[in-house]
Amino acid sequence: MIGEGAVTDEMAAAARAPGLPPPVAHPFIYEINTWAWLESIRVEEGQPTDLGSVPQRYWDEIAGLGFDSVWLMGVWRRSPAGIAIALANPALRSDFQAALPDWRAEDVVGSPYCVRDYVVDDRLGGPAGLSAAREALAVRGVRLILDFVPNHVAPDHPWTTGAPELFVQGTAADRDLDPESFVEVSGRVLANGRDPYFPAWPDVVQLNAFDPALRSAAVETVRSIADQCDGVRCDMAMLVMNDVFARTWGARVGPAPGTEFWPTVITAVRETHPGFVFLAEAYWDLEWSLMQQGFDYCYDKRLYDRLHGGSADEVRLHLLAEPAYQNALVRFVENHDEPRAATAFGAGRTPAAAVTALTQTGARLIHHGQLLGRRIRLPVFLGRFPSEPVDDQLAAFYRLLLAAVGDPAFRDGHWQLCERSGWPGDNSFEHLVAWSWDGATRWLIVVNLSDAPATGHVRAPWPDLRGHRWQLTDPTRDMSFDRAGDDLVDGLFVGLDAWQWHLLRLDRAPERADND
Template sequence: MARSTASTPRRWAFARHPFVYELDTWVWLSDLSSRTGRPVNLSTVPAADWDAIADLGFDAVWLMGVWTRSPAGVSVALADRELVDSFRAALPDYAPEDVIGSAYCIRAYDVAPELGGRAGLAVARSALAARGIALLLDFVPNHVAPDHEWTSTHPEYFVRGSAADVDHDPESFTDVGGRILANGRDPYFPAWRDVVQLNAFDPGLRAAVVDVLRDIADQCDGVRCDMAMLVVNDVFARTWGERVGEPPDAEYWPATIDAVHRTHPEFTFLAEAYWDMEALLQDQGFDFCYDKRLYDRLVDGDVAGIRAHLAADPAFQDRLVRFVENHDEPRAAAVFDAAREKAATVATLTQTGARLMHGGQLDGAKVRVPVFLRRGPHEDVDAELAAFHRSLLDALRDDTFRTGTWRPCQTSGWPGDDSWARLVAWCWQGDARWLVVVNLGPTPARALTRVPLTDVRGRTHRLTDPTTGLSVVRSGDDLADGLFVELGPWQWHLFRLDEIPTG
C-alpha cells in the first residue's frame, strides 16, 4: 500500500480533536437575508452571526457548496421527476427557480458570484480567523459538471464512451460537445446523470488536480473530499475496468496530498469515506475520515457493535469524524425521538477525533434540504433540543475535549443482570478530567465503571455534570476499582472530576 510521506497527520494548530460546523452556504445566507431584510453574501454576514458560531465553541466551519454550479446540471435536475418530488417535499412553496444545481455538480472551482465571489470568501475567512475558527471547503475528486471547461480543453481527463454505449445505457453515458463521456458513478448505484466521470488514472488530470487543490488551499484551511474512496486505485479499476487501463504505480491520494503539502504544509484533508476504507485512507494521508460505522450502529441500536467499535486502536479513532447528522443523512430529529437523540449526540460529540454538527441540527430541524436548493423551509425551533445542544456544547468548550487524551472505560455487571452491556463509557484527561457514561438502551442499566485516569487513588473527587446539574462526591479508589453507575433509558453522565482538597 502506498503511504503518504507525512510523518504525522496535520491538525488545526489549536484543536487536535476539532469541532466542525457544517453550513449549507446558500441556504444559510438565504436565511440570514430573510432575517435581516437585505441580501447577505459571504462578505456581509453580520458580525453577530460569526460571534454566535464562535460562542458555540466550534473550531472549524465547513461552508458546503460555495463553488460555481452548473446550468447544465440544473436542466438535468429539473427533468428528473423523483428529484423534483424531493424538492417539493422539502419546500412547501417550491418553485423551479429555487433549483441552483447540486453542490457537487461543479462547473468551476470559483466561488459563486452570488455568494460574494473569491473576495467575499476572503472576508468570511478573515472573520472566522479573527475568532480562532478554521475554514473548510469542498473538493470533488470523482467528477465535474458536463459544462466544466475541461470537457472541451482536456477530454483526455475523462472516462470515455461510444455511441453504442449511449444506445445501450443512456443513463450512464452522455454526449458532451460531440464526445461521449461516462457519467459519474459509485459502483453500487446508478450513475449520477448531472456529472461526468474523471479518469483518476490519467497523469494530466492528477497534475491538474494538484493545481486546483493548491488554489483552494490559498483560500481556506482544509477540504472535505467527497466520496474519497472512489479514486483509490483498486476501487477505480474495479469500477471502470478496461476503459481506464492498468492502475498507475502511485496511488491518487498520497501523490496528491503530498504535492499539496509541499506548498501548504498545514492544509487539512478530511475524507467522506465508506465501505470500511477509513484506515486505508488515513494511511494514504487523510487527517480525518468519516465514521459512518458509528452512525449506522447508533441508528440501528447496535450497542454491542458500538462497544466493539470503540475498542479499536485509539490512534485510528483519533482520526475519525463522528456525527449524527450531515447533509447526506436524514435529520437526527427525524431519525430519533428526543430522548434517544440526546443520548446519541452525547455519545458522538464526546468521542475522540473530529466531531461534526450540521446547520439546523442545533435547533431540532427535521427537514433535510436537498443540496440542489438555494433555500430551505421555515421550521419552528424545538426549544428543548436547542437548550440541550447548547448546554452540551457549553460543557464541551473545555479544551480537554480538543487537546486531551481519550481512553475507553471498562464496564461490568453482576450475574443475572446484563443491563451493563447497554452502557458505553470513556474518559478524557488533559487540563481537566471528564468521565462520560451513556445508556444507549430503552430500559434502565447499571454497571461498575473502571476509570483509567492517572493519580486518582487516595483522593476524593467531586463529579459534576453541567448538562444535568447532578453533583456527587466519590473516592478515587471507587473510580479506579469500579464506580457504580445506574442510568435510566437514554440517560447519561457527563462528569467533570474535580479533586477536593483534604486537610
C-alpha cells in the same frame, strides 16, 4: 487547467488568513449549507447578503459556540446544465416537494457537487466575498474548510470542452444502449459519474482518475483551493482509489498506475501548503486505507450506523480500535447526506447519541440546523430552508453540551475507554459504554445505549484518585455527586434509564471525616 476565473496570486495573498492558534488534536467542525444559510440571513436582515456582507454578529455566534473550523459547504460555481437536469428529474422534484412544499424553480440552485468551476459563485460573493469570510473567521480563531470533488464535474465544466481527454470515454453505441450512463458533450460521448453500487449520476461526468494529466490538474485545482482556505473535505474520496476505480470502470480506463491518486495529490499540495488539512468522506471500511494515503480525518460512518441500529456492545467494540485510527475519524450524528438526527434517532434518543459521538476522539462534526433540532433534511439542490419551529428542548440540550465540550480536555486531552461490570444474573451493564478524558480537567462519560434501564460499575482509569473525595458534576443534566476516590477507581455504581447519560466533570471535593 482550473478553468476561467482562476484565483490570481494577488487574490490568494489577500485571502491568506492572519495568524491562527495552533491546531487542536480533536477539533469541532461546523458544516454550513452556504447558499441556504445566506438566504436565511437575507430574510432575517431584509437585504441581500453574500459571504462578504454577512453581519459580524453571525460570525461571533459561530465562534462563540466553540467551533475550531467551519466547513462552508457548496461555495463553488453551480452548473446551469445540472440545474436543468435536476428540474427535469421526477424523483428529485418529489424530494424538493417533500422538503420544501412551496418550492419554486428559482429555489433550485444546483448541486454543490455538480461543480461548473472551482471559483466561488458570484451569487455567494465571489472570491472577494470568500476572502472576507475567511478573514472574519480567522480573527476569531476559526479555520475554514471547503469542498473538493475528485470523481466528477458538471457537464458544462470548462474541461469537458477544453480537455475532454481527462474523462472516461464512451461511444455512440454506449450512449444509445445506456443513455442513463453516458452523455454527449460537444460531440464527445463521456461517461456519467458514478459509484459502483448505484446507477450513474445524471448531472455529472466521470473524470479518469488513472490519467496522469488529470492527476496533475487535480493537484493544481486543490492548490488553488488551498490558497483560499485551511482544509478541504473530499467528496466520496474512496471512488478514486486505484482498486475501487479499476473495479468500477474496468477496461475503459486500462490498468491501474503504479501510484495512488491521493498520495500524488496530497504530497504535491503539501509541498506548497504545509499543514493543509485533508478530510475524506469515506465508506466501505476504507477509512484506514485512506488515512495511510495521507488523509488527516475520515468519516466514521461505522459509529453512526451502530448508534442508529446497533447495540452498545457493537459501539464499544468499535471504540476498541487503535488510537491512531480513532484519532483520525470524523464523528457525527448527522450531515447533509444523512437524515436529520432528530428524525433518524427521535427526540428521546438524539441527546444520548450526540453525547456519544461528540465526546469521542478525532474530529467532531455538527451540521447547520442540528443545534435547533431541525427535522427536515434539505436536498442539496435547494437554496432555501423550509420554515421549521425550533425544538426548544433539543436546543437547550445542545447549548449545555457545547458548553461542556468547550473544555480544552476534549480537544487536547487523553481519551480512554473505561471498564464496566455487573452482577450475576444482571447483564444490563452491557448496555453501558463508558470512556474518559484526562487533560487540564478530567471527565467521565457513561451512556446507556438501549431501550431499557441499565446498572453497573464503571472504573475510572486514574489510581491517583484514591484517598480523596471528588465532586462529579454533569452540566448537561444539572446533577452533582460526591464520591470517594476509592469507589471511582474500584467501580462507581451507575444506574441510567434508557438512552440517558452522565457527562461528569471531576473536581476535588472538600474532605470530610465521615465514611461514605
